[in-house]
Amino acid sequence: MSTHASFILLHGDDNVLVCRARAEAGETVAVDDQILTLTSPIEVGHKIARRDLSIGDKIYKYGAPIGSMTTDAKAGDHVHMHNMQSDYIKTHTREATHG
């Protein structure tokens, strides 16, 4: 199992990392002093949890809050629409037809 180097921490206060090149489920990522195992494939530009996160936790990227967790997540898990949401205007999908 290879260690995937292509995740970046954009700011020291961040609790998510950003993917620089597609990574497969099962690949490992060295984060801080721990080795995380990816639970799903991660595409370029997507985020994973830097540490275990709990429902309601603010997510920090660029050192700034970008939303809150709607469920718990483990370090290494994909952080996206399925487990976090905006603290401003809710994000819509292609299925949405009205606000």
Add this chain to the structure above:
Amino acid sequence: MDSLSPATAPAHIDPNTFTFPAWQRSDGRKGIRNIVAVAYLVECAHHVARRIVDKSGRDDVHLIGFPGCYPNQYALDMMQALCTHPNVGGVVLVSLGCESFNREALRKAVEASGRPVEVFVIQQEGGTASTIQKGVDAVSRIRAIADTTPKTEMKTSELVIGTICGGSDGTSGITANPAVGRAFDTLGAIGSACVFEETGELIGCEKIMASRAITPELGVELEACVQKAETYYSIMGFGSFAPGNSDGGLTTLEEKSMGAYSKSGSAPICGILKPGDVPPTGGLYLLDVVPDGEPRFGFPNISDNAEIVEMIACGCHLTLFTTGRGSVVGSAISPVIKVCANPETYRRLEGDMDVDAGRIMEGRATLDEVGAEITDLILRVSAGEPSKSEAMGHQEFILTYKAFDPVGPACLPLKRA
């Protein structure tokens, strides 16, 4: 060759000393292009105007227009600003005849700017075929007069440059947007006016942004215009966030905002513009694109090109368009330079992308290097080199109904003496 190095080490143009040929307009501004604009004044005249442009067979004849039949001060102001833009050398107006658009006011504004203008009213010219023929002949006449516009030399400090993002993804805020910010820092310091926009995509950044205002009063105005955007978009029921943004890894509007915000670089913010306001000095400006008052006409800008048109109405000579998912658009009147954030998108759409900022993502270039490359390309395109979208004939244009109040007294710096 070391795969981590750029293929070539480009010799950069010195933006402090660079000058390039331009067209001198009578209001003192200078253009980097000399376009003849053919403008339809209601959707009913769109086809005729389109045929006039197509039959002219020239890349330097562009179609613009307004589709509505009801009167709108914003639309008139925008059309006046666009038809007297420094990149425009002459205008042909095409009216059906019964629409509300004040074609005489527009004609007079173009005439007053010293540009040639001809007006054709389809109901008075004998219909489609004869108006197309008369319009094509008029384009030839206007083109010939525009070609006699005096040439001059233009400096970097005289440029007005806009930036927008479209099709953003999780790479945009890491590569293309901050690289454009670097270019803005360089050019703004020299005296170019640099305009960033879309307050609906700055929601969540308002406090950080306000702290960069040159006066506390401007900081209050900056926060207020983001608050206005949040209220407006909340009533619309959708934030300025497309499904492609989430496909590309962006989860929330404020995450997109933080990435979009980095296009502004790090210079102090010296003012707020509304569509059609020309920056009175060099430096960094926010363009407030969200209408004032209760929402009346729908979404602030229904797609990216509406924003580009508003920046052009503010006098932008060219627009930097950052994209992660891969937009291909250009614009009428002013060239669009495409800065691609995502390395995978660049490999798929290289023919549409002017700058490969995704190299930053893969460790093959730094932000400073790509920033310098963008600055270089701005100057080369200003000097006449076509951008990729321009060379491929992209001339998108869209203008819809809006309403604005004038900017408040705290929004603009004193004009430079």
